[in-house]
Amino acid sequence: MSILQGFEMVNPAAPAGKSILTITPRYIRFNKNSVLELGSPRFVQILTNPHSKQIAIKACNSGDTNAIEFVKPAKKTASVTLNMPIVMDTVLKFFDFPEVADDEVAYAHLHGNPFIDDKTIIFDVASKKTGVMKKRGRKKQKRTEEPAQAI
Numbered sequence: 001m002s003i004l005q006g007f008e009m010v011n012p013a014a015p016a017g018k019s020i021l022t023i024t025p026r027y028i029r030f031n032k033n034s035v036l037e038l039g040s041p042r043f044v045q046i047l048t049n050p051h052s053k054q055i056a057i058k059a060c061n062s063g064d065t066n067a068i069e070f071v072k073p074a075k076k077t078a079s080v081t082l083n084m085p086i087v088m089d090t091v092l093k094f095f096d097f098p099e100v101a102d103d104e105v106a107y108a109h110l111h112g113n114p115f116i117d118d119k120t121i122i123f124d125v126a127s128k129k130t131g132v133m134k135k136r137g138r139k140k141q142k143r144t145e146e147p148a149q150a151i
Contacts, residue, residue: 017031017033018033018111018112019031019033019034019037019111019112019113019114019121019123020033020034020110020111020112021034021055021057021109021110021112021123022107022108022109022110023091023092023095023108023110024097024105024106024107024108025092025097025105025106026083026088026105027081027082027088028081028082028083028087028088028091029079029080029081029082030080030081030082032078032079034057034079034080034112034121035070035071035078035079035080037112037114037116037121038057038070038119038121039059039119040071041059041060041070041071041119042062042069042070042071042072042073043059043060043061043062043064043067043068043069043070044057044058044059044060044067044068044070045057045058045064045065045066045067045068046066046068046082046087046091048090048091048093048094050093053094053124053125053126054122054123054124055091055110055122055123055125056120056121056122056123057120057121057123058119058120059119059120068082068084068087094125095125095128098132100132103134103135104132104133104134104135105132105133105134105135106130106131106132107130107132107133108125108128108129108130109129109130109131110123110124110127111124111127
């Protein structure tokens with residue numbers, strides 16, 4: 001009898017955590033776990049169900065109908081951000097974001113239900129968590145008038 005009988009090996013490559021889809025008025029972002037659970041596919045299909053208010057992402061091939069480039073080749077991707085107008089118009093129909101200050105952005109987080117064998121994740125809009133966060137990236141500089149120097 002082995003001293004390790006009954007133990008299971010930990011797979012460091014296996015996704016850990018939850019699949020999360022973040023939606024803002026300007027982009028949608030799939031977290032690293034979502035990308036890994038889909039197998040880091042080169043192309044995906046985005047599907048919506050207006051009756052059940054669900055959003056799905058399914059790994060596919062480049063020749064499949066409505067294939068969208070997801071993970072670019074030779075790039076290690078932590079998360080994937082999409083901001084294609086047709087995707088945004090379709091997905092944003094499920095959300096009503098409040099007006100926020102210029103340095104803030106409203107968002108919604110959706111937890112996904114992965115179906116590994118189908119290479120699909122379904123996100124339920126009914127379970128969304130909403131909030132407001134500070135914008136990231138470059139800050140707009142405020143112009144200030146410098147006093148004229150005496151000569």
